[in-house]
Amino acid sequence: MKLLPVAAGILILALSACSAAEGASATPSTSPDLLEYSAPPQTAYEKAADLLDDQAQAMLDGNEQKWLAAIDPGKPALVAQYRAMFESLHTLGVANFGYRQKNLRSKPSSPKIEMATTIEYCMSACGLGSVDPPTPSVHQYVTVETVAGQQRITAMRVEQSKDNLDPVPWEEKDLVVRSGKRVIVAGPHSEASNLDKVLAAAEQAATLNDRFAAIEENPQTRYRVYVADAKAWKRWFGKAGTNGAVGYAYNIGGPDTEVVLRMDELRRSKQDLISVVKHEMGHVVTLSDLNTQNDDDMWLSEGVAEYIGEYPKAATQSLRMAVVRASGKRLTTIAQPALADDASIVAANVYYGFSHLAVDCMAKTYGEKKLFDFVKVKMREGFSYDDASRKVYGKPFKTVDKTCVARIRNQV
Missing domain, CATH: 3.30.2010.30 (Zincin-like)
Known part of the structure; x- marks a missing residue:
């Protein structure tokens, strides 16, 4: 029984606290201000990368002054080299340009930043980056240092490699x-x-090739x-x-x-x-903008180029015919295997001559328009010889081959 007042007291105390809370005016609490994020300062490498991106944009904008602003003005030979690059690229009709890779070759905080850069560019409308077929690229080793409080390119050399394009003509002074x-x-x-x-x-x-480019x-x-x-x-x-x-x-x-x-x-x-x-x-006009090229198509590729090069003369009027006839070679198929890389000049003349005769035969037998349609379907669209022949000439390739081999034997 003595516990009841205690229990009641607790309850009353709680009620009194509630009553007091109900009668009091609410005072809003104040929260501390949110901390503002402050990015860490850029490293010398990040600043150098931005410098190259700005320079690439200057190339696309046609702004030579801004392009050259990235170069150390105390290096007149280097300034002249970059001026020549700018003028050459614009005269050649550059359509896209960018530093796609900037691989660091020094510490990112070093005052002397060294980078192995990859420049992607094209002279026709194209995208950069992961595109198919890949865009042209060249490689330059660039040094960036602080000059009079500003980051500048202080050195550049072209990275030459047998597997790359370097040097391309526009890199020359x-x-x-x-x-x-x-x-x-x-x-x-x-x-x-x-x-x-x-x-x-x-x-x-160009007048002649534009006509064939339209067919292709x-x-x-x-x-x-x-x-x-x-x-x-x-x-x-x-x-x-x-x-x-x-x-x-x-x-x-x-x-x-x-x-x-x-x-x-x-x-x-x-x-x-x-x-x-x-x-x-x-x-x-026959091979540009292709993802792949097949060595098995060499006879067709060189044959059609010979056809265009000697146009409008027939293959039998080519200067190569004397070498072809002197070779004594007896053709068994117009689809000759690819010419070896170390072939002699005589062997190359014989190969090109027979390739020209083969293409000339298809033009004379089936018509020039169908010849270039065959080239397009085979080399640009990737059909097999037989499928391309049936689609364009309406005959299996072995029939075309047999017809042209017989014709060429009579000519040679």
């Missing part, structure tokens, strides 16, 4: 450029006197032809120039394929120059 209606021609100062002659031949070749559904915005002296021939595009060749078409990536001419072998004959330019530009 002495590139001279000529622009025509359909073609851009460029070369070192040593070849400046030949550029107008090459441009005239290339403009003529591969129209070209502009053609680019680089005129190499002996030194550039051995350097450009990862040392792609070989001793036995006088020109090549190089698919550098994305939609871009570049033509390179070995001018010391072509300046003596105007007709040789015209034929080689047409031939290599023929590769541009």
